[in-house]
Amino acid sequence: MARSARVQASDATDFREHVEHSLVTAGSPSAHQGSFIPRQILRSYLTPDRLRKLLARPGDQDAVQNGYLTVFSILFFIGKGVYITYFIPHERYADEHLPFERTDHWPPECQEFFQQFFEAQWKFCPQPLRKLRLNDSRFPQEAIVPIIKCELLKDGFYSNTYKVDIHPEYDLLTDAASGDSDGPTTNTYVLKTCRERDASNHHREVEAYRSLMNQHDVSHLIARFHGSWIQNQTYHMLLEYVSGGTLSDFEKRTKAPSTNEDIVKFWENLVELVKPVSRIHRLPRSDQENKYLQGIHHDIKPANILVTEPAGPSKFDVTFKLADLGLTDFVEMAKTGEELNRRDAHGTQMYSAPECYRDDAFTEKSIIQAEPSKDIWSLGCVFSEAAVWSVLDSDGLEDYRILRTARTSLVPELKDTAYSGCFHDTTKVLDAVTTMHGRVSEERRQNDHIVSNMIMIIDEMLEDKNERPDAMKLLKLFGKALEKAKNLTGAKSRSEKQPDDIDDASFPEPYRTRDLDVFRAYPPELPPEEICGMGLGIASTSPQSPCSFGASTRRNSNGSHPNSWMLQRYHSDYPRNSVASSPQILHRKSTSNHNGRHSSGSGHLFSSGSPTARRNSGKTYEPTLEEDEITPVTNGYPITKRRVSLISQHASNANAAHSSISPPSLPDPITMRNGTGTDIQKKDCPTVSVGKVLAWIAEKKKNHNIAPLEGHENLGRLHGRDQVFLIDNSRTMKDHWDKVKDTLNALGYLVKRSDLDGIDLYFTNSPEEGHSKHMKKLIKVFNGVHPGGECNMKVALGKILERYPERIKEQDKVLFSRKRKKQKWGLSVYVFTDAQWNGHDELCGVHEPIATLVNKLIKHEMLEHHVGIQFIRFGNDAVGARRLERLDSGLRDFGVSKDIVDTEDFDGDVWKMLFGLFDPAYDNDPPRPYPTPGTM
Numbered sequence: 001m002a003r004s005a006r007v008q009a010s011d012a013t014d015f016r017e018h019v020e021h022s023l024v025t026a027g028s029p030s031a032h033q034g035s036f037i038p039r040q041i042l043r044s045y046l047t048p049d050r051l052r053k054l055l056a057r058p059g060d061q062d063a064v065q066n067g068y069l070t071v072f073s074i075l076f077f078i079g080k081g082v083y084i085t086y087f088i089p090h091e092r093y094a095d096e097h098l099p100f101e102r103t104d105h106w107p108p109e110c111q112e113f114f115q116q117f118f119e120a121q122w123k124f125c126p127q128p129l130r131k132l133r134l135n136d137s138r139f140p141q142e143a144i145v146p147i148i149k150c151e152l153l154k155d156g157f158y159s160n161t162y163k164v165d166i167h168p169e170y171d172l173l174t175d176a177a178s179g180d181s182d183g184p185t186t187n188t189y190v191l192k193t194c195r196e197r198d199a200s201n202h203h204r205e206v207e208a209y210r211s212l213m214n215q216h217d218v219s220h221l222i223a224r225f226h227g228s229w230i231q232n233q234t235y236h237m238l239l240e241y242v243s244g245g246t247l248s249d250f251e252k253r254t255k256a257p258s259t260n261e262d263i264v265k266f267w268e269n270l271v272e273l274v275k276p277v278s279r280i281h282r283l284p285r286s287d288q289e290n291k292y293l294q295g296i297h298h299d300i301k302p303a304n305i306l307v308t309e310p311a312g313p314s315k316f317d318v319t320f321k322l323a324d325l326g327l328t329d330f331v332e333m334a335k336t337g338e339e340l341n342r343r344d345a346h347g348t349q350m351y352s353a354p355e356c357y358r359d360d361a362f363t364e365k366s367i368i369q370a371e372p373s374k375d376i377w378s379l380g381c382v383f384s385e386a387a388v389w390s391v392l393d394s395d396g397l398e399d400y401r402i403l404r405t406a407r408t409s410l411v412p413e414l415k416d417t418a419y420s421g422c423f424h425d426t427t428k429v430l431d432a433v434t435t436m437h438g439r440v441s442e443e444r445r446q447n448d449h450i451v452s453n454m455i456m457i458i459d460e461m462l463e464d465k466n467e468r469p470d471a472m473k474l475l476k477l478f479g480k481a482l483e484k485a486k487n488l489t490g491a492k493s494r495s496e497k498q499p500d501d502i503d504d505a506s507f508p509e510p511y512r513t514r515d516l517d518v519f520r521a522y523p524p525e526l527p528p529e530e531i532c533g534m535g536l537g538i539a540s541t542s543p544q545s546p547c548s549f550g551a552s553t554r555r556n557s558n559g560s561h562p563n564s565w566m567l568q569r570y571h572s573d574y575p576r577n578s579v580a581s582s583p584q585i586l587h588r589k590s591t592s593n594h595n596g597r598h599s600s601g602s603g604h605l606f607s608s609g610s611p612t613a614r615r616n617s618g619k620t621y622e623p624t625l626e627e628d629e630i631t632p633v634t635n636g637y638p639i640t641k642r643r644v645s646l647i648s649q650h651a652s653n654a655n656a657a658h659s660s661i662s663p664p665s666l667p668d669p670i671t672m673r674n675g676t677g678t679d680i681q682k683k684d685c686p687t688v689s690v691g692k693v694l695a696w697i698a699e700k701k702k703n704h705n706i707a708p709l710e711g712h713e714n715l716g717r718l719h720g721r722d723q724v725f726l727i728d729n730s731r732t733m734k735d736h737w738d739k740v741k742d743t744l745n746a747l748g749y750l751v752k753r754s755d756l757d758g759i760d761l762y763f764t765n766s767p768e769e770g771h772s773k774h775m776k777k778l779i780k781v782f783n784g785v786h787p788g789g790e791c792n793m794k795v796a797l798g799k800i801l802e803r804y805p806e807r808i809k810e811q812d813k814v815l816f817s818r819k820r821k822k823q824k825w826g827l828s829v830y831v832f833t834d835a836q837w838n839g840h841d842e843l844c845g846v847h848e849p850i851a852t853l854v855n856k857l858i859k860h861e862m863l864e865h866h867v868g869i870q871f872i873r874f875g876n877d878a879v880g881a882r883r884l885e886r887l888d889s890g891l892r893d894f895g896v897s898k899d900i901v902d903t904e905d906f907d908g909d910v911w912k913m914l915f916g917l918f919d920p921a922y923d924n925d926p927p928r929p930y931p932t933p934g935t936m
Helices: 002-022 039-045 048-054 058-067 069-077 081-086 108-123 196-213 247-253 260-281 361-365 373-408 431-443 451-461 471-489 564-573 611-616 641-654 690-702 712-718 731-751 775-783 793-801 805-812 847-859 878-889 910-915
Strands: 135-138 147-155 160-166 188-195 225-231 234-240 292-296 305-307 320-322 329-332 721-727 759-763 770-772 826-833 867-873 901-905
Touching (some): 002 039, 039 069, 048 058, 058 081, 069 081, 069 108, 081 108, 188 196, 196 225, 196 234, 196 260, 196 329, 247 305, 260 292, 260 320, 260 373, 260 471, 373 431, 373 451, 373 471, 431 451, 451 471, 690 731, 712 731, 721 731, 721 793, 731 759, 731 775, 731 826, 731 910, 759 775, 759 793, 770 775, 793 847, 847 867, 867 878, 901 910
Parallel strands (some): 135 225, 867 901
Antiparallel strands (some): 160 188, 188 234, 225 234, 292 329, 305 320, 759 770
16 A cells, blocks of 8 residues: 555646646635636546546545545545545545534544645535525535635625526526426526625525425516525525516517507517516415415516517517515415505615505604505506616616606605605505506507507506505406407417407596507607607797696697596696796697697697697707707607607608698707707807806805806706816826816806716826716715826827727617717716826827717717817816817828817806817807806
8 A cells, every 4th residue: 555655646746737737617606715626637537547546545436536536636636545445435435425514433543634625625525505405594604605706796784685696507406307398498597695683584585495496386486496405504594596687678689569469469578567566465384274375576677677588589588587586575465355464665766656655754654554456656666667668668767767856855854855756655556656647548549559548557557555456356357458459450379379358448538549440650660769851849848838847739529639638637736837937847848739649539640730730830840059958848748859860861751742831940959059040159158267167156055046047058968978087186286276176166066967877077196086967976985085296198188089989889780779878978088187197209199099089979970079089188287288288280291180189278258168178169259258257
């Protein structure tokens, strides 16, 4: 044996090198961090022939190969391979019993190296994850969970959520041999972890998943639960990873359905969500027949609804899955008349029911009665947004959220709270919801035979808690609506079992469709805002206008408004022009109100005998400057500026077909124009200094009724642009630091609403960054930075510019798509500097990143208005002044073919600072005497 030991010493060294080279790094977020070697690599290395040479007894290779390969590998790794002869005779020392954590029954001859074996074994036996074996199992502290990839999805207060990949060899969560079709098809999962202090939340969620996974008729509609374990005082839960993302993601990336088959398929799959909700509300007890548990999800929202990849050619052939049962709880079903008291869990306020509204710290901590009907409300909110999206696409969905935010801002208890944009006014459904539902019903596609009935059911879901249908009733209502739509479209059901024929009497009168026939004129089978000549209504703010928001001039044959029931309710609670004056939504002012949608009784876009037609005939709409920067409306509803442009194009193409009507001519949504339609020159605009802006801001904080700042109406041109401030904090800027702060305060205040996700603040010489819509937060970052050192502007500016070309390229693809609403259309970079930079040439290399960016934008035809750089000069350094002048007007000498740079002194015109970087009218205008010098 001594001789064998000497021989194996060299072989063990080779083996150790092979193991170290083949280790796989584990990336578990909370488990023991380490590396492991997959068993397959061991098997490939330790072939029967090699084992025969390594083993002291050649006849042992079969036993080692089939049952003790890992044990032998550990022994061989620590130089004790010859001792395998003491393990083979005992079954309890086989691979399947690893890891060995105690010396009980350990071979006496091996006691001296047990600790060495114990420490080395973990890299050879990573923890396998087996189906039905993860039941809050306790893993050893040293165990390596074979997570080979880990990506943080959500950093929550109580838990963290990760997307993880499990090494395929140790992913035993599906039983391939038994043909487990319900098992995962990939090795990617969602891992949710929490600390021991939040173990109660973990146990509640695990119990909810376990209870619902046993409900095989609805389990496929819930994110699959694979098990849970505990390690190092951290609680782990492994869930299905649904690659299609959330419902919000789906609505952003997918164009609304347009064919009758896709419309029906979308709704047929979406309303399946009612089934798991119904089961949560009434869960049969497995231990007692005819007994039930009553549960509440507490947090139904688009972000908690997952979407699978399409199972067929249609992108709507997906499964919607309910997820995140972290707040779900179950209690014994109450007897008839008995009240169920439980603490209402704090779900997401935007989708919460009005009876769950909490207005102060006391009610936040109070135990209030929670009932399953709160889930019905939340699901109704989700379906409401889905209905809007299905007809008006993502632009309409964004309009809907803006409208709700504007309306809730009129309710003092909701304004600037987490309830902003919710669906109620603290007691009942928000009028904005009813308004938008009316718009959806009116503007549905001509082949959409279902959305109006869906809206009717959704309205029922958003009633008072005592009036809402329960989940079982909803299943019947949705089933009838789907069946009627299929009868009209010929779409096939996804199941052979059909609901009973729909009874129109089950729907409230305004939504009954008994009089529907196949010859009725519907809007064309296209998205509403892409119809030629449609959506041209301009909301009137005159006293004669029935409503400045949510109104339509269409009338039924009896002269009444088709939504008079809705408009009467709308006017009963709010002032006529209250929303029009809201900062969130502004309307284009006009004396006309034009509506081009199909009515239920006419197949013409416009009727020349209608009041609208007579009022608009022969007139051309010419907006003022102020009007052009205000969001227009269609049928009284807000629409995006991009859609105004598209509507204008379609309207011009439709004039020949409808020559009896002259639709209003709408302006370009971005370029400022005056009443004659020509470009506005800078001489038409006022000038204002930083000092004047700061004075106006200070006064505005004291008096909210102060007159707007001169030229404020032009700020709409910045909407949707990234706003980035780069501050030169080199030592030469020290004397100007207070002026820099004032200028940042002034400009930041004016542009903070323009950047959809907040202003970005960077410094040339400091790693500190700021990203916020609130100036207080940005100024706090600024106050923590001090001037010092030299300035390499080439590097600092280059880091910012290099981030944007690809991002802009992707956004440009949707410039004329219906996803445009939330996309950004450009980048404004404001550089505060004295231009005393370090460098080896005249411009210190600053022209190089600018040239690189311009070339990329030219290559992809994305230059126009996309990026602009404004250098705002501080101090009176002559070299710095000449350097900035060359950047403004001499970049062509440095190979930069297009001008995207402007310069302005810090005590110059604020409007030039904001617009000169992309508007030639400002950039090319010669300097003029400043009206109020020295105000700084």
